[in-house]
Amino acid sequence: MSAGDGDGASPKPRPAGPCALIIFGAAGDLTRRLLLPSLYNLAREGLLSERFAVIGVARAPLGRDEFIAQVRRGMPEVKTGAAVDWLVSRLHYVQLDFNEQAGYGRLATELEDADRTHGTAGNYLFYLATAPEYFLEVTERLGSEGLLNQTNGRWRRIVVEKPFGHNLGSARELNRGLSRIAGEEQVYRIDHYLGKETVQNILVLRFANGIFEPVWNRRYVEHVQITVAETVGVELRGGYYDHTGALRDMVPNHLLQLLTLTAMEPPSSFSPAALQNEQVKVLGAIPPLGARECGLCAVRAQYTTGALDGGPVPGYREEPRVAPDSETETYVAMKLAIDNWRWAGVPFYIRTGKRLTARNTEVVIQFRKAPLTLFRTASVTLPSANRLHIHIQPEENISLQFAAKVPGPTVTVRPVEMRFCYRDYFGRENRTGYETLLYDAMIGDASLFKRGEMIEAGWSVVEPLLQAWEQPLTPLSLYPAGSAGPEAANQLLRRDGYEWMPLK
Ligand code: BG6
DSSP states (O other): OOOOOOSSSOOOOOOOOSEEEEEETTTSHHIIIIIHHHHHHHHHTTOSOSSEEEEEEESSOOOHHHHHHHHHHHOGGGSSSHHHHHHHTTEEEEEOOTTOHHHHHHHHHHHHHHHHHHOOTTOEEEEEOSOGGGHHHHHHHHHHTTTTOOOTTOOEEEEEOSOOOSSHHHHHHHHHHHHHHSOGGGEEEOOGGGGSHHHHHHHHHHHSOTTTGGGSSTTTEEEEEEEEEOSOOOTTOHHHHTTTHHHHHHIIIIIHHHHHHHHOOOOSSSSHHHHHHHHHHHHHTSOOOOHHHHHHSEEEEEEESEEETTEEEOOGGGSTTSOTTOOOOSEEEEEEOOOSTTTTTOOEEEEEESSBSSOEEEEEEEEOOOSOOTTTTSEEOOOOOOEEEEEEESSOEEEEEEEEEESSSSOEEEEEEEEEEHHHHHOOOOOOSHHHHHHHHHHTOOTTSBOHHHHHHHHHHHHHHHHHHTSTTOOOEEEETTBSOOHHHHHHHHTTTOOOOOOO
16 A cells, blocks of 8 residues: 555556465465455456466365366356466466475475566565464475575565464464564565455545544544444354454454554554554553453353344354354454543444344444534434444445434424445445455555554453453353344443444
């Protein structure tokens, strides 16, 4: 992501320079669903170098043709066409066991071949789309093979997927381990939420418009709600999810990403360091939850059998590869404070859950009410507070709610809304969100990737809860699949006189 000068005509980005992208975990879901379709989109937009290759790496004993056939099967909607043929002609496959050094020698040979055949110039982007327990091992072995050495103007980078650790201690350990092998500027820690245009737009909304900043603080904002609601359950990821839970899976990364972009001070530039310094400051200003707050200000819950889209849906404990007596949460809601000059006294409520009634990711800024009710005697659907809704998905729009007079001889007041929809201005793009991230990693722009410090700051915020929730008998609320979540989450807001925005 780089800041254009904004005369309205967006400058066409240049294709990335020559490089090979090496995907560890090439047979996995992420590669099929997101990485390869993103590469296809980049190829179609002319944003990949002519001197480009993709090396898929996985344990499965596949030949190149089989790998290509698998890739084509995984992208049914783009089976044919010049861009897919172009991409396929650059696909290669190396079979290796992640923990067996000999395979890395074969990979090095394949990369030298790619340099000769495709002109990839010795620039390598290693993408770790593996299970997290291999992140360090693969990096160490790449290092031992000399594949991370940046000499003679060649660059070597590693993209590390989430989950980055499973608590503060393990994240620190992983950061330390990576720093022994690679420079910080070589490590690209991904949070795919930052690949979403609507998430990046929070920065533009706040800092490229003069009207919001003056009211973006405790004097005008009453509270903030951040929601990431999903209708999907755990699908085939029960084995991973049952050891992870909603708190680890979503909060230190995606939800805190949204929170910090919403709450941060203006950075001095769009450089990765300037942006993340401000984000880290926000996280540092969140007072650690004490034992009492862990009970009062956080809710954990799990979905039970219910109904969605008119059909029955099994409860979490009935999902494949989930323990039948699992206590893992699939929903979490929290009230957080940000103790700094801008936000002191403004509660930030965050919630996320699976199998909820609607898919809905949004940030809502609720402003303080007008000081006087001049319209006391009017027939009023009481002017609720002004709200700025930043809808991130599936709808991509920003709306402002305010009160208006209903036309007619009497003074009747009703809430109405002004709305900007992305698709009205920019059309609807069929993007996965990974395009920008892959492109940025290839051009060496780390603004949308997390530095180690930011990851650790995120874990620090949830660490007290992780510890509290490990205690036996920690309450676990239940909610039926297809509902808006547990009653306990409603109570969390009602105690402060608020309601969650309806999920729709
Ligand atoms: C992933 C989580 O990081 O984000 C998943 O592991 C979750 O459990 C997903 O479903 C949500 O992403 P998105 O882009 O669909 O909101």
